[in-house]
Amino acid sequence: MGLVAMSKVLALFLFIGITTGAAVFAAASPSSLENLKQLFSDRYAGVTPDRWGERVPGVRTRLDTDEKVIALTFDACGSAKGNGVDSRLMAFLIREQIPATLFINGRWIDANPELFRQLAANPLFEIANHGMRHKPASITGRSIYGIAGTQNAAEVVDEIELNARKIEAISGVRPKLYRSGTAYYDEIAVRISQELGHEVAGYSLLGDAGATWSAAQVKAALLKAVPGDIALLHMNHPEAGTGAGVIAAIPELQRRGFRFVRMSDYQFK
Numbered sequence: 001m002g003l004v005a006m007s008k009v010l011a012l013f014l015f016i017g018i019t020t021g022a023a024v025f026a027a028a029s030p031s032s033l034e035n036l037k038q039l040f041s042d043r044y045a046g047v048t049p050d051r052w053g054e055r056v057p058g059v060r061t062r063l064d065t066d067e068k069v070i071a072l073t074f075d076a077c078g079s080a081k082g083n084g085v086d087s088r089l090m091a092f093l094i095r096e097q098i099p100a101t102l103f104i105n106g107r108w109i110d111a112n113p114e115l116f117r118q119l120a121a122n123p124l125f126e127i128a129n130h131g132m133r134h135k136p137a138s139i140t141g142r143s144i145y146g147i148a149g150t151q152n153a154a155e156v157v158d159e160i161e162l163n164a165r166k167i168e169a170i171s172g173v174r175p176k177l178y179r180s181g182t183a184y185y186d187e188i189a190v191r192i193s194q195e196l197g198h199e200v201a202g203y204s205l206l207g208d209a210g211a212t213w214s215a216a217q218v219k220a221a222l223l224k225a226v227p228g229d230i231a232l233l234h235m236n237h238p239e240a241g242t243g244a245g246v247i248a249a250i251p252e253l254q255r256r257g258f259r260f261v262r263m264s265d266y267q268f269k
């Protein structure tokens with residue numbers, strides 16, 4: 001290799017070095033989604049997760065307290081079958097001033113923009129991130145219940161970050177909690193979520209089994225609550241038993257001395 005060729009190679013290395021450094025630096029900027037995706041793709045290249053489920057390490061399933069508090073969490077999942085809203089349930093929560101955490105999917109926001117604005121503006125509710133496309137959170141494309149997960153680390157970033165930015169653009173507040181579509185994760189996706197500033201929100205109390213239970217089943221499940229429980233329910237299925245079950249259970253839980261809180265009001269276990 002001649003001197004001229006060598007100097008060209010050196011110049012190329014210098015150029016790569018500078019742009020790589022710039023990419024890592026720019027990843028800290030909220031505007032550089034592509035750089036963020038590249039950063040996480042590089043960080044977890046060649047890593048094979050060995051966990052897959054709802055309770056992998058890092059998923060927060062309880063509030064860290066002995067107080068008689070319950071965090072009701074309501075998912076709004078989106079899609080043709082999941083774009084609804086249980087208006088009676090939401091009106092009840094507002095009338096009775098019952099705080100709750102709402103995990104909102106990007107597709108649901110698109111279907112209900114004005115309602116989303118109203119809910120986000122109500123301090124009773126914490127708005128949390130239920131993903132852009134409601135995908136299980138995998139870096140290898142694993143699926144669950146027949147739903148394909150994200151294919152790689154970059155898609156996990158898209159799933160979390162696109163919806164976080166969408167929520168922040170409308171509400172002015174960036175969400176701090178993420179629950180994937182189906183609530184399934186591998187442990188690397190959990191780490192990516194944490195590194196994007198989102199704690200991963202699991203649950204300790206199955207409230208409506210994917211909005212398939214009757215009101216009586218939902219009520220019975222909620223009445224088994226213990227201090228610090230995080231209850232997983234849905235706000236997007238008015239035809240389900242969820243709303244009537246929640247409305248029946250809340251006064252009874254209050255009589256037993258429980259109160260209701262948003263997830264971020266407490267530390268997690």
Ligand SMILES: [Zn+2]
Binds near residue numbers: 075077130181
């Ligand atoms: Zn969902």
